[in-house]
Amino acid sequence: xxxxxxxxxxxxxxxxxxxxxxxxxxxxxxxxxxxxxxxxxxxxxxxxxxxxxxxxxxxxxxxxxxxxxxxxxxxxxxxxxxxxxxxxxxxxxxxxxxxxxxxxxxxxxxxxxxxxxxxxxxxxxxxxxxxxxxxxxxxxxxxxxxxxxxxxxxxxxxxxxxxxxxxxxxxxxxxxxxxxxxxxxxxxxxxxxxxxxxxxxxxxxxxxxxxxxxxxxxxxxxxxxxxxxxxxxxxxxxxxxxxxxxxxxxxxxxxxxxxxxxxxxxxxxxxxxxxxxxxxxxxxxxxxxxxxxxxxxxxxx
Numbered sequence: 001x002x003x004x005x006x007x008x009x010x011x012x013x014x015x016x017x018x019x020x021x022x023x024x025x026x027x028x029x030x031x032x033x034x035x036x037x038x039x040x041x042x043x044x045x046x047x048x049x050x051x052x053x054x055x056x057x058x059x060x061x062x063x064x065x066x067x068x069x070x071x072x073x074x075x076x077x078x079x080x081x082x083x084x085x086x087x088x089x090x091x092x093x094x095x096x097x098x099x100x101x102x103x104x105x106x107x108x109x110x111x112x113x114x115x116x117x118x119x120x121x122x123x124x125x126x127x128x129x130x131x132x133x134x135x136x137x138x139x140x141x142x143x144x145x146x147x148x149x150x151x152x153x154x155x156x157x158x159x160x161x162x163x164x165x166x167x168x169x170x171x172x173x174x175x176x177x178x179x180x181x182x183x184x185x186x187x188x189x190x191x192x193x194x195x196x197x198x199x200x201x202x203x204x205x206x207x208x209x210x211x212x213x214x215x216x217x218x219x220x221x222x223x224x225x226x227x228x229x230x231x232x233x234x235x236x237x238x239x240x241x242x243x244x245x246x247x248x249x250x251x252x253x254x255x256x257x258x259x260x261x262x263x264x265x266x267x268x269x270x271x272x273x274x275x276x277x278x279x280x281x282x283x284x285x286x287x288x289x290x291x292x293x294x295x296x297x298x299x300x301x
Contacts, residue, residue, distance in 0.1 A: 014156070014175050014182075014226075015080050021199050021228045022047065022076070028201055031069045031134065032232040038069050040201070042135030046070065049138035050077025053108055053129055057082035058151025060158070062104060062126070064088045064097070064111025064119060065213040067235045070131040072212070072221055074110045079175075084152045086170075087159045089213045090115060101126075107149050113139060159215060173215065181219065182226050199228050205249035206231040209242050210257070220255065239267045250276040258287045265294050274298055 026041025050073065054061060061078045065071055065087050078085050086106060090097045097119045101109060109120050113130030120128055125147065130139035152158070156175040160168040206224050208231050210217035224231045232245045237260050246254065254277055256264060261282055280295060287295075 014179050014222075015082055017199070017226050018047075018076055018080055021201075021225055024199065024201050024228060029230050031072060031230065032205070033069050034235070038134040043069075043073055043076065046073030046131055046134045046136075046138060047077040047080055049140075050074050050110060050129060050131065051081040051083075053110075053127060053140055054078060054081035054083040056151060058153035058155070059083045059108065060086050060104075060106050060149065060152060061129075062086045062088050062101060062106040062109040064090055064109065064115040065211075066090065066112060066115070067208075067212050067217070067233060068112070069134045069233060070112060072233070073134050074129070074131050075212070075218065075221065076225065078110075079156060082153070084155045085157045085159075087157065087213050088119075089160065090119065091211070091213065094119060107143070157215075157218065159213075178219070178222060182223055185223055199226075201228040201230075204229060205251060207234070207242065207245045207249065207251055207254050208232065209234040209237045209245075209260070210255065211236075216255065216257075237263075239263050239269075243267070243269060243273060246276070247273055252276060253279055253281065255281040258282060258285055258291065261287055261291055261295060265291060265298065269298065271298055 022040055022044035024040065026039060026044060028040050029037040030040040030043045031038045054077075061083050063071065063074050063078070063085050075085060086104060088097055088100055088111070098121060101119055102121050102124065105124070106126055108127045108129060109116060109124070110129035110131060113132055116128050116130050120126060125143050125145060127143045128141040152172065154174055154176070155172045156178050157173040158170050159173065161171060162168065206220070206229050208217060208220045208224070210220060212218055212221065221231070232249060234241050234245065242264070
């Protein structure tokens with residue numbers, strides 16, 4: 001049996017699976033952003049630098065989240081080291097983000113260097129990690145008088161709820177939960193990989209248009225990485241940007257929240273431009289049946 005590779009299971013060893021995929025072909029394209037590709041090697045470089053800051057499994061790492069490649073590298077780095085991502089949303093406003101960081105009192109806060117400088121309070125006893133882009137050196141400013149903090153072993157992400165049923169509150173999403181959901185998502189693939197000889201990089205390019213601060217965007221990134229699939233990352237959803245990515249990459253699946261779905265339908269797009277899509281996944285809320293029917297008509301060519 002020499003030479004065979006034992007695949008890392010998605011359930012129970014998400015970190016091992018990420019490490020395996022990052023090592024397959026460092027020169028291959030991994031993330032497209034604003035018309036420029038970053039490689040798997042650049043993604044791995046940033047992830048490993050961030051992982052080195054996580055001192056033990058369960059360490060909570062505050063991540064100031066923007067839809068940029070560096071955020072993907074930070075996410076993967078925390079998960080590689082068995083840490084816990086604590087999402088911080090600068091889209092809620094600088095004041096709220098600063099208050100959130102101060103209240104959380106985390107041992108490490110990571111994000112774009114400008115965000116870290118602007119949003120982390122001066123008196124915060126936190127190691128500051130600045131990641132500007134994939135492949136660039138990660139700036140680390142250690143906190144010399146930090147107190148030991150209890151971690152959250154087994155928790156992959158602590159994120160805020162939407163606040164639709166009351167004030168937003170933090171909930172824990174366990175690593176094993178992500179593993180089970182990633183396995184379940186394979187039912188949407190027409191030819192799922194068996195990984196009999198270990199993971200491989202796959203053909204085709206996915207589109208990630210959901211905010212990475214939300215679980216849908218984070219899950220889509222982890223799905224792509226676990227499957228060894230490159231993806232186009234959109235900084236924000238616009239019909240023009242999304243449609244450009246669909247035309248160029250011809251993905252088989254995509255996801256659209258109901259509001260984005262209605263925007264696409266209202267744009268009166270040529271059905272040929274959408275003909276590669278099957279299925280279209282809608283999340284966050286059930287789409288209105290008339291919208292679903294209209295989408296089926298739009299992609300039928």
